Amino acid sequence: MAKSYCRGCGAEIIWVKTTAGKSMPCDPRLIPFRAVAGGKERAVTMDGKVISCELRPMRGGVTDFGYVPHFATCPQARKFSKRK
Numbered sequence: 001m002a003k004s005y006c007r008g009c010g011a012e013i014i015w016v017k018t019t020a021g022k023s024m025p026c027d028p029r030l031i032p033f034r035a036v037a038g039g040k041e042r043a044v045t046m047d048g049k050v051i052s053c054e055l056r057p058m059r060g061g062v063t064d065f066g067y068v069p070h071f072a073t074c075p076q077a078r079k080f081s082k083r084k
């Protein structure tokens with residue numbers, strides 16, 4: 001996993017290789033999540049599975065830990081989606 005910095009906000013990010021073979025920029029901290037079918041948030045596990053989930057679940061609901069895609073937390077994410 002290569003460390004890098006977001007070009008938008010300068011935050012430290014890591015590139016996690018997903019099982020689909022793509023590298024996804026993620027926040028470097030592992031976050032607890034609860035896997036939820038159809039959940040609207042995403043986490044990437046350490047072995048690269050992208051999980052639909054609820055991040056930081058309330059008490060007792062943690063099923064695993066994973067990385068959060070940086071575009072979900074980046075204050076500059078809107079700029080990215082506009083830029084081609």
Ligand SMILES: [Zn+2]
Pocket residue numbers: 006007008009010011070074075076077
């Ligand atoms: Zn950023």
